[in-house]
Amino acid sequence: MTTYPPAPLQHGVGGALPGDGQLRIAPIGPLDLETGGRLPRAQLAFETWGELNHDASNAVLVLHALTGSSHVARGATDEHGWWDALVGPGRTVDTDRYFVVSSNMLGGCYGSTGPASTAPDGRPWGSRFPFVTIRDSVRAEALLADALGISTWHSVLGGSMGGARALEWACTFPRRVRRCAVIACTAASTAEQIAFAQAQVQAIRLDPAFHGGDYYGGPHPEAGLGLARRIAHITYRSERELEARFGRAAQGSEQPLGAVLPADRGRYQAESYLDHQAAELVSRFDANSYLILTEALMSHDIARGRGTPVEALATTTADFFVAAVDTDRLYGPEQSRQLAADLPGTVPVRLISSPAGHDAFLTEIGQLDHALRAAFYA
Numbered sequence: 001m002t003t004y005p006p007a008p009l010q011h012g013v014g015g016a017l018p019g020d021g022q023l024r025i026a027p028i029g030p031l032d033l034e035t036g037g038r039l040p041r042a043q044l045a046f047e048t049w050g051e052l053n054h055d056a057s058n059a060v061l062v063l064h065a066l067t068g069s070s071h072v073a074r075g076a077t078d079e080h081g082w083w084d085a086l087v088g089p090g091r092t093v094d095t096d097r098y099f100v101v102s103s104n105m106l107g108g109c110y111g112s113t114g115p116a117s118t119a120p121d122g123r124p125w126g127s128r129f130p131f132v133t134i135r136d137s138v139r140a141e142a143l144l145a146d147a148l149g150i151s152t153w154h155s156v157l158g159g160s161m162g163g164a165r166a167l168e169w170a171c172t173f174p175r176r177v178r179r180c181a182v183i184a185c186t187a188a189s190t191a192e193q194i195a196f197a198q199a200q201v202q203a204i205r206l207d208p209a210f211h212g213g214d215y216y217g218g219p220h221p222e223a224g225l226g227l228a229r230r231i232a233h234i235t236y237r238s239e240r241e242l243e244a245r246f247g248r249a250a251q252g253s254e255q256p257l258g259a260v261l262p263a264d265r266g267r268y269q270a271e272s273y274l275d276h277q278a279a280e281l282v283s284r285f286d287a288n289s290y291l292i293l294t295e296a297l298m299s300h301d302i303a304r305g306r307g308t309p310v311e312a313l314a315t316t317t318a319d320f321f322v323a324a325v326d327t328d329r330l331y332g333p334e335q336s337r338q339l340a341a342d343l344p345g346t347v348p349v350r351l352i353s354s355p356a357g358h359d360a361f362l363t364e365i366g367q368l369d370h371a372l373r374a375a376f377y378a
């Protein structure tokens, strides 16, 4: 599933790792998970950019969203990264100054141990892959940090599910996070976020090809994954943007009103756009990983077992940077305002202005450059 060949981690030589944006694999040993599951031999895929300094004080952890990978920025392959605008030589997260680390989330399909990985019995984990929470993924990432010789991050940042992981880092390991940027995310997944996620999860589970999750070696549940992406993608964009881009226009020469039977009609542009987004994800993502990561995000709640959100956040010691997209209908700015209000001290909420909705945390990150630089990277 990965697009570039993983190289083995050279143990205990974090500072000597070539910071070249090349995918590497860190064995992190057996992992006991929050809800009782166990991964006897877990590994995390990760990439690094820049060099770790002598006292390991310049390490920055960048965490991806639901369908992202560790490929944040360009590296050896020059393949573009999902936060190229923010991370690279001379960028706000300047890889000439900082040692940047990004890892594929536990349960994912870009090199970390996930449902498509081989279980100890030699078969893919499939349906047997255990439930993983955001907190589990952070504990796994802490083992990677240990292997790289990083006891404290200069900063941890992420958007959407990456923001959930960043915030969980600050709560689980307060002394290991000096600065924390949480973009387009909340302190806990809301009822509506859980509801949208459940519809996606069901779309995959109800695909006849799903076979309870044990579909490897046969057809994959592509229709279900495609439907899940369609549902998700609508929430990632705004009503205003979809209207301005597509309105009621027909796709090319297709005729949405040109048939007597619905099955024979052509598509509106908005339909064709969703078909394209679905096909794009199906071509690069494993449905079981989509389930595992989606259910991990449903589990996101920094207050679980820690009292109220205010009490949970009171244990953090990091400086926080909170941002939201003004048109985000999935993780609305009011949720970021609530998070900021619950954090210790006074934390402003920076607004990304974009018609695009939630996805603007990926496409318009340049807007936060100055604020983020001033806050964390001056």
Ligand SMILES: CC(=O)SCCNC(=O)CCNC(=O)[C@H](O)C(C)(C)COP(=O)(O)OP(=O)(O)OC[C@H]1O[C@@H](n2cnc3c(N)ncnc32)[C@H](O)[C@@H]1OP(=O)(O)O
Pocket: 003, 064, 067, 068, 069, 071, 082, 251, 269, 270, 272, 273, 274, 276, 280, 284, 356, 359, 362, 363
């Ligand atoms: C291999 C890896 O490592 S993948 C990991 C990286 N990926 C991630 O991190 C996931 C996050 N990324 C994403 O979710 C998306 O790529 C985003 C949010 C960045 C895309 O956002 P935008 O740039 O605004 O793209 P937008 O929503 O406009 O979609 C553009 C696509 O829709 C297509 N499109 C536009 N209109 C139509 C239409 N009417 N019919 C069909 N397709 C259409 C475009 O041709 C374009 O196709 P392409 O992406 O294949 O070139």
Ligand SMILES: N[C@@H](CCO)C(=O)O
Pocket: 065, 066, 067, 068, 159, 160, 161, 236, 359
């Ligand atoms: N487009 C993003 C949205 C999730 O926040 C992704 O696919 O990861």
